[in-house]
Amino acid sequence: MKKIGFYQGCCFQGPDAHMFDTLKKVFSDLGVELKLLEKTTCCGGNTIDEANKYLVYSINARNIAIAEKEGLDLLVSCNTCYMVLAKTKHALDNDPRLRDEINKLLAEEGLEYKGTAKIWHLLPYLLEEVGIEKIKKKVKRPLSGWKIATYYGCHIKYPKEVAVVDSEDPKGLEELISALGGEPIKDYEGKDVCCGYHAYYTNKEVSLKKVVKAPQGAKKAGAEVLVTPCPLCFKAQDIYQDMAQADEQKVPSIYLPEILAYALGYDPKEAGLTYHIIPLSKISVNIPPAG
Amino acid sequence: MATAGKEILKGGFRMSQEKVVLKVYRYNPEVDEKPYYREYEVPTEGVQTLLDALFYIQENLDPTLSFRFFCRAAVCGSCAMKVNGISRLACKTPFKKLVERANGRPITVEPLNFLNTVKDLVVDHDKPFENLKKLQTWCEPKQPIPEKEYRVSPEEVKEYERPTNCILCFACYGSCEAVMDDPKYAGPFAFSRVYKYVLDSRVDEDHKRQMVKNAMEVGDIWSCVQCQKCIYVCPKGIRPAEDIQNVRGKAAEYGFKEYPGVKKVQHFVDWVYATGQINRLALPEEVYGVDPTPLINKFKERGAEVWEVPKPLPGLLEFRDLILEVMKEKKPHLDIDFHHVRRIDKKVEEIFKADVCTKVVEQFEEQREDFFSRFWKKISEFFGAR
Numbered sequence: 291m292k293k294i295g296f297y298q299g300c301c302f303q304g305p306d307a308h309m310f311d312t313l314k315k316v317f318s319d320l321g322v323e324l325k326l327l328e329k330t331t332c333c334g335g336n337t338i339d340e341a342n343k344y345l346v347y348s349i350n351a352r353n354i355a356i357a358e359k360e361g362l363d364l365l366v367s368c369n370t371c372y373m374v375l376a377k378t379k380h381a382l383d384n385d386p387r388l389r390d391e392i393n394k395l396l397a398e399e400g401l402e403y404k405g406t407a408k409i410w411h412l413l414p415y416l417l418e419e420v421g422i423e424k425i426k427k428k429v430k431r432p433l434s435g436w437k438i439a440t441y442y443g444c445h446i447k448y449p450k451e452v453a454v455v456d457s458e459d460p461k462g463l464e465e466l467i468s469a470l471g472g473e474p475i476k477d478y479e480g481k482d483v484c485c486g487y488h489a490y491y492t493n494k495e496v497s498l499k500k501v502v503k504a505p506q507g508a509k510k511a512g513a514e515v516l517v518t519p520c521p522l523c524f525k526a527q528d529i530y531q532d533m534a535q536a537d538e539q540k541v542p543s544i545y546l547p548e549i550l551a552y553a554l555g556y557d558p559k560e561a562g563l564t565y566h567i568i569p570l571s572k573i574s575v576n577i578p579p580a581g
Numbered sequence: 582m583a584t585a586g587k588e589i590l591k592g593g594f595r596m597s598q599e600k601v602v603l604k605v606y607r608y609n610p611e612v613d614e615k616p617y618y619r620e621y622e623v624p625t626e627g628v629q630t631l632l633d634a635l636f637y638i639q640e641n642l643d644p645t646l647s648f649r650f651f652c653r654a655a656v657c658g659s660c661a662m663k664v665n666g667i668s669r670l671a672c673k674t675p676f677k678k679l680v681e682r683a684n685g686r687p688i689t690v691e692p693l694n695f696l697n698t699v700k701d702l703v704v705d706h707d708k709p710f711e712n713l714k715k716l717q718t719w720c721e722p723k724q725p726i727p728e729k730e731y732r733v734s735p736e737e738v739k740e741y742e743r744p745t746n747c748i749l750c751f752a753c754y755g756s757c758e759a760v761m762d763d764p765k766y767a768g769p770f771a772f773s774r775v776y777k778y779v780l781d782s783r784v785d786e787d788h789k790r791q792m793v794k795n796a797m798e799v800g801d802i803w804s805c806v807q808c809q810k811c812i813y814v815c816p817k818g819i820r821p822a823e824d825i826q827n828v829r830g831k832a833a834e835y836g837f838k839e840y841p842g843v844k845k846v847q848h849f850v851d852w853v854y855a856t857g858q859i860n861r862l863a864l865p866e867e868v869y870g871v872d873p874t875p876l877i878n879k880f881k882e883r884g885a886e887v888w889e890v891p892k893p894l895p896g897l898l899e900f901r902d903l904i905l906e907v908m909k910e911k912k913p914h915l916d917i918d919f920h921h922v923r924r925i926d927k928k929v930e931e932i933f934k935a936d937v938c939t940k941v942v943e944q945f946e947e948q949r950e951d952f953f954s955r956f957w958k959k960i961s962e963f964f965g966a967r
């Protein structure tokens with residue numbers, strides 16, 4: 291069994307605590323133990339940067355140092371957390387003075403940022419460390435007939451120094467969806483349009499205009515659902531899309547670990563699919579919402 | 582077709598027989614009813630940049646094709662266009678790489694997004710230039726004007742070196758997610774420029790404040806979705822998305838507390854200090870004054886367990902120390918609101934005492950005394966230091 295440090299960020303709180311259970315089980319099925327690093331904190335959500343960039347570097351150096359102390363790499367299951375952590379790593383690895391300054395602060399807690407831990411985003415980890423073949427073998431409920439639009443989200447594509455996929459032609463999700471027996475739809479209008487998540491609390495109107503673009507394009511291209519490796523894109527496409535357009539226009543979105551869980555044979559509730567605001571009951575497989 | 586490039590391109594390149602198709606956007610508003618695309622075959626070898634490829638077309642295949650250029654060296658900013666959907670400077674884009682990437686498919690060349698077409702690949706720059714003026718991005722000198730000159734330290738110059746390099750090519754504007762959905766949005770480059778003047782010690786303080794206010798009210802800076810595309814496409818390594826974060830921080834520092842975005846940052850700073858986490862269920866209330874109960878109920882109807890506040894992390898006190906230490910050394914744009922933190926603390930204690938997380942409560946109980954004495958010590962230190 292492989293083992294990796296797990297960074298939870300703010301994704302698994304509120305109504306979403308179950309998402310972590312799903313993730314943990316899926317990874318364990320795939321031969322990876324997620325060691326939850328309980329002391330890690332919110333990355334600042336690319337927002338504390340507005341108050342104090344240095345603080346963002348400090349708290350994320352701390353987050354990384356916590357993994358390093360246990361001798362583990364860090365697995366991050368959110369695009370934005372990934373970007374913020376990777377930007378910190380990039381800054382500290384390229385600026386010894388900054389690293390030394392911050393290490394002085396971390397020393398109080400007995401921590402040190404060394405730069406030895408690799409920061410993995412969920413998607414490349416699944417592709418490179420787990421491997422498509424292994425995933426394929428574990429599939430118990432192939433997604434036959436599912437037409438699935440792949441949606442990568444911004445923060446694993448840009449900026450360049452932290453991108454984990456080809457920024458101009460991202461790949462990997464399609465291969466994964468095919469491995470699960472589904473039919474990936476890669477090219478559709480709006481596939482590269484931002485989900486709008488981060489503008490919801492700065493300018494709601496813009497956010498609600500953005501969030502419908504990818505779903506609308508996906509629908510036109512014949513997709514029934516969207517799949518994304520980012521829990522924030524998922525939340526935007528689930529909650530904000532629900533506010534932004536009429537029922538018949540809505541396209542349900544699924545967070546990557548959920549669809550993995552479903553294809554690996556978990557019941558829809560265990561996979562987290564029954565908790566969605568935009569229910570999966572109108573698609574051909576018909577997964578009714580709970581309750 | 583003959584490869585007659587030899588006398589056409591500078592430096593007398595030898596052209597290969599192999600060709601790639603360029604699918605080029607054509608539109609002359611004076612005669613064409615609507616835009617159309619024309620395909621041209623361009624040799625794959627011997628053409629250095631995309632700009633060279635356009636010259637090849639103009640001089641060998643179609644003299645009516647219009648595009649803008651001047652310096653040919655990524656300095657003047659006039660040749661930005663969209664190549665396979667991505668904003669680039671034609672003179673800085675190696676043709677070979679485009680050909681490799683195209684892998685036999687046509688390469689699409691179009692004018693920048695969100696700007697009016699003058700003709701073909703030439704766009705009208707008036708709007709973004711106008712936006713700069715509206716934001717008043719210029720230097721109103723700080724008074725009194727020194728007799729000899731303003732002294733500027735090298736460290737200061739380094740701070741705004743990056744935004745100073747902007748060549749106003751508008752590649753960022755043509756890629757911007759906020760421009761796409763908010764016609765009022767001034768554009769990434771415009772806010773980088775605001776930030777540059779805000780950092781400049783020679784600029785009058787009132788004018789800085791005015792520029793930040795303009796950025797919000799005239800330029801809609803809060804519409805930025807932080808997609809980072811502007812950073813990706815900028816040919817000069819400017820990082821507008823991050824400059825935007827700094828201008829927003831300045832807005833908080835100047836006390837523009839009524840903006841949702843400022844309330845959002847306050848939420849992040851306070852909750853992360855208080856619990857190590859933000860609280861997504863408290864955001865609607867704290868930013869928009871909207872009761873989140875209907876949404877929470879939807880999740881409950883679906884059987885989801887809902888946590889009202891995030892579980893405080895183990896080692897919270899050390900984490901708080903770290904935050905206070907950092908804030909003491911690097912003055913933040915926005916301070917922690919300790920009244921808010923106290924309210925959060927109370928809520929956390931109420932909930933976790935009565936609820937699941939006994940571990941945390943125990944830890945709280947054990948450290949309670951220690952906690953409060955350290956807490957107040959830190960706060961007095963913190964304020965004492967300012």
Ligand code: SF4
Pocket residue numbers: 753756757758759760768769804805806807808809810811812821822825
């Ligand atoms: S980060 Fe903001 S300014 Fe930059 S392209 Fe995206 S929306 Fe536009």
Ligand code: SF4
Pocket residue numbers: 746747748749750751752753754769770773814815816817818819821
């Ligand atoms: S910020 Fe970069 S991309 Fe934008 S106008 Fe300036 S140089 Fe061009």
Ligand code: FES
Pocket residue numbers: 649650651652653654655656657658659660661670671672673
């Ligand atoms: S021609 Fe001047 S920047 Fe390209």
